[in-house]
Amino acid sequence: MRKTLTILAVIIVLVVVGGGAAQYLMRETSSPSGDGDRTPAPGESTEAAPETPEQPEWCPAYEFISAPGTWESSADDDPFNPQANSRSFMLSITNPLKEQFGEDQVRVWTLPYTAQFRSIQSQKEMSYDDSRNEGRAKLEGELKWMHGECPQTQFILAGFSQGAVIVGDVADDIGGGTGVIPAESVAGVTAIADGRRENGVGINPGYEVKGIGAEIALQPVTGLVQLVVPGASMRGPRPNDFGSLADRTYQICAPSDSICDAPHNIGNAAERAMELIEANGIHALYASNDKVIPGMTTNQWVVGWASKIINGG
Structure with a gap:
């Protein structure tokens, strides 16, 4: 009995001494003059600031x-000195x-893809x-590679016609949080004559257009469209409305351009499908048409817009 009491007493002493030592160590580590790390104040983050x-x-x-756009590029074109079509818009x-x-200020990279229809x-x-799909895969590959090599580089995306659809689709994913680079790495986007354009989605810097993109107008009859243009899916509107990039995404469309300003009323589906192939007239005049954006042509506006971003404005 006496031995048992002795053992219990020793255990109690050890617990008390151990507890006291632990409290002492806690006081030392929480004290500004202690040798250990300071205990953070309530609500203070213990994580180091990201580098x-x-x-x-x-x-x-x-x-x-x-x-x-369509017929203005090729899969083997030089992205730094494109030669596929000298008249490319x-x-x-x-x-x-x-x-x-x-x-050192800007690297200009032109998407090399088949660009056919x-x-x-x-x-x-x-x-x-x-x-x-080929164009999109190549564009996303460039974004992913460049962002991996140069994480602080900002991207400016611009496309015309089929290229505008590709740029718009990539931007929609990035703005929606599912893209290959973060949205904060994109300084601006401009889609010119985009076949998935919608009023109120993105920013229109030009004259008002009342129609919609041909891919939206013709979505209800996409099966009939493919009788005229096989392998051309009419996908309708984009799912994210450009998400967090909506405040820096511009949609430029010439009034009556059947690619981006198609009537809401489908009318004759075969005729609308033929307009997709022909895509001439107004669609081919963005470099000279001064009735798209007040006071200037579309290419002049895009150069000024991009220059302002690059100059830090």
Whole structure:
């Protein structure tokens, strides 16, 4: 009995001494003059502030990505010196930017993709769906690679016609939180003659247009459309309305351009489908048409818009 009491007494002493030591250590570590780490105040984060990602010296401040329209690019074109179509509308934007800025300020990259549109008149061309998917995959590959190499570089995206659809789709995913780069890495987006354009989605810097993109207008009869343009899915509106990029995404459309300003009333589906193939007239005049944006042509506006971003304005 006496031995048992002795053992219990020793245990009690150890517990008391141990508890006292623990309290002493806690006081020491919480004291500003103690040798240990300071205990954070209530509500204070214990996590270290995130470090700014390292930016290699060669990285530009901005990358301007240009997506040409149908028949204005090719899969093997040089993204830094495109030669597929010397009359490509997007060259009237990228060439002035190259002349104005050094490579340390902006890297201009032009999307090299097949850019075709199979129809009953051109059966040997790549289908619109395949061409668009190829372009999107290449554009996202460039964004992902560049962001990985140069995490502080900001992106400016611009596209025309089929290229506008590709740029708009990529921007919609990024703004919706499912893109290949974070939305905060995108400084601005401009889609010109976008076949999925909607009024009230993005910002229209030009004259009012009352219609909608052809892919939205023709979605209810997409099966009939494919009789004229096989492999051209009419996908309707985008799901995210550009999400967090809506405040820096611009939609430019010439009034009566059947690609981006199609009537809400489908009318004759075959005729509407033929307009997709022909896409001439107003659709081909954005470099000279001064009835799209007050006081200037579309390419002049885009060059000014991009320049203002690059100059920090």
